[in-house]
Amino acid sequence: MPRMEMDISQNQPCGFLPVDKPEGPTSHDVVARVRKAFGIRQVGHTGTLDPFASGLLILCIGRATRLSEYILHQDKTYIFELALGLISDTGDPTGRITDFSDGRQADDVSEREILETLIAFTGEIEQTPPLFSALKVGGKKLYELARAGSHIIPAPRRVIIHSLRLVRFSPPGLLLEARVGAGTYIRSLGRDIGQRLNTGAYVRMLRRTAIGHLGVEGALPPDTLELHPATALLHLLSIPDALPSWRRVVLAGASEERLKNGAAVSWEEGPVPENEGPFLVMNPSGDVICVAVLKKSLIQPIKVLK
Secondary structure, three states, rough: OOEEEOOOOEEEEEEEEEEEEEOOOOOEEEEEEEHHHOOOOOEOOOOOOOOOEEEEEEEHHHHHHHHHHHOOOOOOEEEEEEEOOOOEEEOOOOOOEOOOOOOOOOHHHHHHHHHHHHHHHEEEEEEEOOOOOOOOEEOHHHHHHOOOOOOOOOOOOOEEEEEEEEEEEEOEEEEEEHHHHEOOOHHHHHHHHHHHOOOEEEEEEEEEEEOEEEHHHOOEHHHHHOOOOOHHHHHOOHHHHOOOOOEEEEOOHHHHHHHOOOEEOOOOOOOOOOOOOOEEEEEOOOEEEEEEEEOOOEEEEEEEEE
């Protein structure tokens, strides 16, 4: 069972809660339910899921909200189904769906062509975000501009597709699994695959199955939050459990107090490592004091939690 941390100053829970979001509610809806169930306002998420999508949504509770970016930037795994031969102006079932009349029929596509296409979309690729997305252009979200009739095309960007696997091809349905880097839009990936196959496509089902090392298997259904909030708290992951690959440095006494105040302290853990990324500094009781980085031979706090 994960060790649950408490924010002593507020007597409130602190950590990350994996939730299995169903289709329908927005990510903010789930956040609101957690706030109500736990009686705490300081709740956020680490990467939104569209209302039509389901799967793993990791919520940050209490002061763990300060560390949301470290979960947000981890790789994500999805299973998704494309409808070949059709296109959607949003790239998903919520949009205006029309036939891709200029292309060919989904029945004309061979499995070999699909496999070759998946190889072409594996690795670092250039991707244009969907028009209906929360990405901001000139201070406004793209979906707001799109709904207002604007035809602004967002600039393409480089994203990483670590793996792209064919699960099942049953025309016109194409079921795929992808592990992708941060910033990748599955709706754009589906659209681009359909264009390359010359059939058109939109994502009609999307489920996130993992974020980093955390899978959806043990995630809570949202109903548990209202019905059994105490049970839900038992599933709260501590900060170290959510970031298991990070180095942990234990400090106490004067060094602990200096770090709590945002001051740097000397590195005394042996030879100074090279290219050391962010790491956790903890006290002997196992509470996280801060996230820190090394600057020469100094431990410099960048996110103070205690």
